[in-house]
Amino acid sequence: GQNIDQPTEMTATEGAIVQINCTYQTSGFNGLFWYQQHAGEAPTFLSYNVLDGLEEKGRFSSFLSRSKGYSYLLLKELQMKDSASYLCAVMDSNYQLIWGAGTKLIIKP
Amino acid sequence: DGGITQSPKYLFRKEGQNVTLSCEQNLNHDAMYWYRQDPGQGLRLIYYSQIVNDFQKGDIAEGYSVSREKKESFPLTVTSAQKNPTAFYLCASRPGLAGDPYNEQFFGPGTRLTVL
Numbered sequence: 001g002q003n004i005d006q007p008t009e010m011t012a013t014e015g016a017i018v019q020i021n022c023t024y025q026t027s028g029f030n031g032l033f034w035y036q037q038h039a040g041e042a043p044t045f046l047s048y049n050v051l052d053g054l055e056e057k058g059r060f061s062s063f064l065s066r067s068k069g070y071s072y073l074l075l076k077e078l079q080m081k082d083s084a085s086y087l088c089a090v091m092d093s094n095y096q097l098i099w100g101a102g103t104k105l106i107i108k109p
Numbered sequence: 110d111g112g113i114t115q116s117p118k119y120l121f122r123k124e125g126q127n128v129t130l131s132c133e134q135n136l137n138h139d140a141m142y143w144y145r146q147d148p149g150q151g152l153r154l155i156y157y158s159q160i161v162n163d164f165q166k167g168d169i170a171e172g173y174s175v176s177r178e179k180k181e182s183f184p185l186t187v188t189s190a191q192k193n194p195t196a197f198y199l200c201a202s203r204p205g206l207a208g209d210p211y212n213e214q215f216f217g218p219g220t221r222l223t224v225l
Contacts, residue, residue: 004151033213042199042216043152087151096167097214099151 002026004100006088011106012078020073020086020103028093034062034073035087037102043087046073075105083107111136113217115200120222122194130185130220132200141183142201142214145169152199158183187222194224 003025012018024032031050035043049055049064049071061074073086085102092098113134122128132141140159144152154167158177172191177183183202187194198221201214 008149040197040219040221042218044216045213048213089152096154096157097152099153101149101151 002090002092002098004088004090004098006086006100006103008101009104009106011108012075014078014080014107014109016078017074017076018078018105020075020088020105022071022073022088022100024069024071024088024090024098024100026090026092026098029066030091030093030095032062032064032071033089033091033097034060034071035089037085037087039084046086078107080107080109113200113202113215115198115217115220118218118220120220122222122224124224125189127186127188128194128222130187130198130200130222132183132185132217133181134183134200134202134215134217135181136202136204136215137180138202138204138215139180140203140205141177142203143167143173143175143183143185144199144201146197146199146219155185155198194222197221 005023034046037043047062054063059076064071085104087102088100089097116131142157143155146152153169155173156175158164161180164175164177174186199219200217203212203214
C-alpha cells in the first residue's frame with residue numbers, strides 16, 4: 001500500500017529552527033509537495049521537490065532523498081504565525097497526490 | 110482576482126438529506142479535485158476531473174457524486190448513502206492535465222459540513 005508518515009505534533013520556540021520529517025512509500029514518484037494549513041483554513045503551497053537535494057525559499061527549505069524515501073521541511077527564525085499544520089504529499093505514478101496526516105507545529109514565545 | 114471559491118463555509122443538514130457543495134474557479138485550470146479532511150487524518154480524494162464532462166472516482170467516492178459540465182465548476186453532492194458525512198470538504202484545482210507534475214494544487218477555503 002501507499003504510505004506517508006509524519007510526526008503528529010512538534011513544539012518549538014519563537015526564533016528557533018525546526019525540522020519536520022516525512023517518509024514515504026508510494027507506487028511511483030513524481031515529486032513531493034509541502035503545504036501549510038492554518039486551523040480551519042485551506043492548505044497553501046510551500047515547496048516542491050522532484051530531484052534530490054535542498055530547495056531554499058526564504059525562511060523555509062525542503063530536502064529530498066529519493067533513495068531513502070525521505071524529505072524534511074526546515075523552518076528557520078520561527079515566528080508565532082508559523083503555528084500551523086504542515087502537510088507532506090507525494091505525487092504517485094498516476095499523478096495523484098498521496099497525503100500525510102500532517103504535523104501540527106506549536107510555537108511558544 | 111483569480112481563485113477558487115467554495116460556498117457556503119459552514120453547512121448544516123439533517124441526516125438523510127442530500128446536499129450539494131459548490132466549487133468555482135476562474136483560474137482557467139483543467140483539473141479539479143474534491144477532498145475530505147477529518148481530524149488527525151490526511152486529505153482523502155473523493156473525485157477528480159481532468160477535463161470537462163469527465164471525472165474519476167478517488168479513494169472514497171462511495172456516497173458522493175459530482176458533475177463537470179463547465180470548466181469553471183465542479184459541484185459535489187453528498188448523498189444520504191454516505192455513512193459519516195460530517196467533515197471538512199476541500200476543492201482544489203491545478204493547471205494542465207495530469208501528466209504535468211510540476212504544478213501545485215490550489216485550494217478553495219473549504220466547506221465544513223455538519224450532519225445533525
